[in-house]
Amino acid sequence: MSYNPRIRINNQIRARDLRVVTFEGENLGVLSLEEALSKAKESELDLIEISPNAKPPVAKIMDYGKFQYDEKKKAQKAKAQSQVTETKNIQIKPGTGEHDLMLKAKKISSWFKEGHRVKVELFLRGRAKYMDKKFLESRLQRILDLITEEYRIADGPKKSPKGLMVTVEREKK
Numbered sequence: 120m121s122y123n124p125r126i127r128i129n130n131q132i133r134a135r136d137l138r139v140v141t142f143e144g145e146n147l148g149v150l151s152l153e154e155a156l157s158k159a160k161e162s163e164l165d166l167i168e169i170s171p172n173a174k175p176p177v178a179k180i181m182d183y184g185k186f187q188y189d190e191k192k193k194a195q196k197a198k199a200q201s202q203v204t205e206t207k208n209i210q211i212k213p214g215t216g217e218h219d220l221m222l223k224a225k226k227i228s229s230w231f232k233e234g235h236r237v238k239v240e241l242f243l244r245g246r247a248k249y250m251d252k253k254f255l256e257s258r259l260q261r262i263l264d265l266i267t268e269e270y271r272i273a274d275g276p277k278k279s280p281k282g283l284m285v286t287v288e289r290e291k292k
Contacts, residue, residue: 127168128183129156134168134176142181149175206236206286213247213258224265231268231289239263243282255283263287 127133132152139147139155142164150158159166159180167186170177179186207230209223227237241259243250256276263270263285274286 126186127171128165129159132166132168132176132178134171136175137166137168137178138173138175139166140169140177140179142179155180204234204236206238208238208240209262210240210242210281211259211262212242212244213250213255215262217261220262221265224262224267227262227266227287228268231266231270234289236273236286236288238284238286240279240281241283248282252283259283259285 134152136149136151137155139150139158141147142162147155147158155166155178162180164180165183165186167179167181167183168176169179207227209227211220211223215223227239230237239259239262241255243255259276263272266287269290270287271290272285273288274284276283276285278284
């Protein structure tokens with residue numbers, strides 16, 4: 120039986136008094152450590168310190184193997200429900216053709232379906248950096264108009280080291 124150092128069981132518990140809860144969830148009240156251990160022994164189960172920072176600490180009378188199993192299942196469920204969102208990058212230039220923009224917009228839509236955010240960057244070189252901002256925003260808007268999924272602009276068009284950038288993410292339903 121592997122031991123988790125954060126969870127104390129039976130004689131490893133240091134507190135003198137504990138609030139004891141049974142396996143079924145029945146509250147036995149505040150008992151001394153000796154009384155709690157004897158109650159656990161009577162029912163042939165373990166005394167597990169659930170909440171060591173509470174005043175007084177909370178302990179539960181249950182099978183330690185079952186407790187470990189439940190904790191592992193909780194952790195697996197939490198991991199399965201957590202979704203990692205990544206920020207993907209797409210780079211276009213002011214002269215990018217319509218067909219290329221359509222392909223990139225299709226890629227953005229597929230990333231939205233996966234739940235990712237997308238940073239669309241209008242890459243500007245040389246003199247293009249000093250072009251009219253309205254014109255550059257219209258060039259950036261061309262690709263945004265081609266995206267098939269519902270989206271919202273998370274971070275509006277703003278200057279970036281490479282040119283003009285906008286961050287878009289899927290619209291929450």
